Amino acid sequence: MTDAALPIAPPRTGPTAWLRTNLFGSWRNTLISLGSFALLVWAVPPLLDWFLFESRWGDTPPAECRKAAGACWAFVHEKHRLILFGRYPFAEQWRPLVGMAILLGLIGASCYRPFWRRWLLAVWAVGIAVMAVLMWGGVFGLRFVETTLWGGLPLTFLLTTVGVGAAFPLGVVLALGRRSKLPIIRAVSIGYIELVRGVPLVSLLFMASFMFPLFMPSGVQINALIRAQVAIILFAGAYLAEVVRGGLQAVPRGQIEAAAALGMGYWLTMRKIVLPQAIRLVIPGIVNSFISTFKDTSLVAIVSLSDLMLSTRQAIADPLWRPFFVEGYVFIGAIYLVFCFLMSRYSQHLEVQLNTGRRR
Amino acid sequence: MSTTAVPPMIQMTAVNKWFGVFHVLKNISIEVAKGERIVVCGPSGSGKSTMIRCINALEEHQSGRIVVNGTELARDLKKIDLVRREVGMVFQQFNLFPHLTVLENLCLAPVWVRKQPRAEAEANAMRYLERVRIPEQARKYPNQLSGGQQQRVAIARALCMNPSVMLFDEPTSALDPEMIKEVLDVMVELAEEGMTMVCVTHEMGFARSVANRVVFMDGGEIIEVQPPEAFFHAPKSERTKLFLSQILHH
Numbered sequence A: 001m002t003d004a005a006l007p008i009a010p011p012r013t014g015p016t017a018w019l020r021t022n023l024f025g026s027w028r029n030t031l032i033s034l035g036s037f038a039l040l041v042w043a044v045p046p047l048l049d050w051f052l053f054e055s056r057w058g059d060t061p062p063a064e065c066r067k068a069a070g071a072c073w074a075f076v077h078e079k080h081r082l083i084l085f086g087r088y089p090f091a092e093q094w095r096p097l098v099g100m101a102i103l104l105g106l107i108g109a110s111c112y113r114p115f116w117r118r119w120l121l122a123v124w125a126v127g128i129a130v131m132a133v134l135m136w137g138g139v140f141g142l143r144f145v146e147t148t149l150w151g152g153l154p155l156t157f158l159l160t161t162v163g164v165g166a167a168f169p170l171g172v173v174l175a176l177g178r179r180s181k182l183p184i185i186r187a188v189s190i191g192y193i194e195l196v197r198g199v200p201l202v203s204l205l206f207m208a209s210f211m212f213p214l215f216m217p218s219g220v221q222i223n224a225l226i227r228a229q230v231a232i233i234l235f236a237g238a239y240l241a242e243v244v245r246g247g248l249q250a251v252p253r254g255q256i257e258a259a260a261a262l263g264m265g266y267w268l269t270m271r272k273i274v275l276p277q278a279i280r281l282v283i284p285g286i287v288n289s290f291i292s293t294f295k296d297t298s299l300v301a302i303v304s305l306s307d308l309m310l311s312t313r314q315a316i317a318d319p320l321w322r323p324f325f326v327e328g329y330v331f332i333g334a335i336y337l338v339f340c341f342l343m344s345r346y347s348q349h350l351e352v353q354l355n356t357g358r359r360r
Numbered sequence B: 001m002s003t004t005a006v007p008p009m010i011q012m013t014a015v016n017k018w019f020g021v022f023h024v025l026k027n028i029s030i031e032v033a034k035g036e037r038i039v040v041c042g043p044s045g046s047g048k049s050t051m052i053r054c055i056n057a058l059e060e061h062q063s064g065r066i067v068v069n070g071t072e073l074a075r076d077l078k079k080i081d082l083v084r085r086e087v088g089m090v091f092q093q094f095n096l097f098p099h100l101t102v103l104e105n106l107c108l109a110p111v112w113v114r115k116q117p118r119a120e121a122e123a124n125a126m127r128y129l130e131r132v133r134i135p136e137q138a139r140k141y142p143n144q145l146s147g148g149q150q151q152r153v154a155i156a157r158a159l160c161m162n163p164s165v166m167l168f169d170e171p172t173s174a175l176d177p178e179m180i181k182e183v184l185d186v187m188v189e190l191a192e193e194g195m196t197m198v199c200v201t202h203e204m205g206f207a208r209s210v211a212n213r214v215v216f217m218d219g220g221e222i223i224e225v226q227p228p229e230a231f232f233h234a235p236k237s238e239r240t241k242l243f244l245s246q247i248l249h250h
């Protein structure tokens, strides 16, 4: 109607204007921009040379690789089965591959909010059972494969998924316990959290592997994988408890009073009112814990479980390829990075999605 | 024991409460009959909120008896939940559940506490939303509503439990002036339908037109209980006179 003759000049657009406002707005910005640019010029070309231009791919033999100035991706090419699947019998490696695909499929499906229904838990139970059958075998004509032979990426994913999946409820229960009115429950929760948080995961893993059997009646053997898994769950649970507690504290008292005034009991109030709000508030912290757990699984190498990290070391142990350990670590580093990045992005997405009710 | 044929809806007898060493409620005794509307007023810190919060055990009293609709409030948690189902409460700060839509706010307790089928609870909730005149907001989240609308949702939420008594703790004090009326109108309608109500409020117009009796509290004591006419025009105690002079013309 009256948008003719606006007194304000339209904002300048285009690349020059963008550069001016964002990179060279003031002498200080200009200095930072130029410095960053110099750093890129100094660092990027050699990196590109190493990664791409001077690197060797395909089935270049190791002797040939040694002459190259760049990376020897031929190492990864040669050893990828060992790195990705560990010492799992070579001919049977389709089994962990399918198992891993099922696991990733389940995780992907669980990221989709309309699927957050009770049946999803059932689907998970079935999925995990199928994965276990595939990995273990011994039935349906599948060869039996001991857990000591499991390894690589499927093992890393399994330890992480089960670890996070079990640690989360444990953390919630501990967080509620820590805020309980009942002194014994509170004391036990605080004692547990402080004890476990005060110890490095490595020592928990050692304890689980070497001390646990001491408490067991002789003859009872608990599988090394399960012991490590339990240690991871106990450890991650303590950290998650503290994250969740932060959320619980941020839920206003009025919410609990309103629920009480409606005749809702403690568990119902927690389940329907307090926890949903508390958890939404601390999604970044929870995902941070999940990411830590994912990377922490690499520590199971010290109790001889050949997760992605140990299987890579086993690949490097080959005298022919020993010089190319950097390539090995870069490769698995990239794998860790991709999945951590995905988790982080999903957490941001979820935060936006779940906070619709909080938007003002 | 009671001389009236119908037992009182709420009966408080010599109720005392301390916060630590601070004596908040001193020998509170009052009976509220079925269908009666009580307005509670008094200076800030006089214990009004504490008193009505004792009626649904949001606060625990340390001596005396509180009987609500025939159930005595004791330490027994089962009894407390029983009473809370019968007693609706509306808070100054609304206390709606921000992660749930309006309709979910209304249906939560009927479905999970009263075990009503969801369809029935939703139909019921929609009826109450119509009564508080905001059925079109059912799918919104509380923070997308105005203060007056939120408080009306809070009233509807309490009504969905089909309570025998409604408690209001300064339901309009957090509202902008132009929204106070829409909430009071709903409360007046509720009173006209015969709901037993205990309202802590400083809305003296509401007290005049709706209350059967006005309770004046100061320093944790009930100073005076009078029908509104007498309360406003012939208060007995000096403290009441002082209070009225402060809130009526300032």
Ligand SMILES: Nc1ncnc2c1ncn2[C@@H]1O[C@H](COP(=O)(O)OP(=O)(O)OP(=O)(O)O)[C@@H](O)[C@H]1O
Pocket (backbone or CB within 6 Å): B019, B022, B024, B042, B043, B044, B045, B046, B047, B048, B049, B050, B051
């Ligand atoms: N949880 C508590 N712990 C200690 N003291 C409290 C607590 N709650 C209230 N009090 C004190 O008890 C007294 C009565 O409080 P109450 O909230 O019942 O007053 P009120 O009459 O509702 O006042 P207002 O009009 O300001 O809402 C006040 O002095 C208050 O500071």
Ligand SMILES: [Mg+2]
Pocket (backbone or CB within 6 Å): B048, B049, B050, B169, B170
């Ligand atoms: Mg108050």
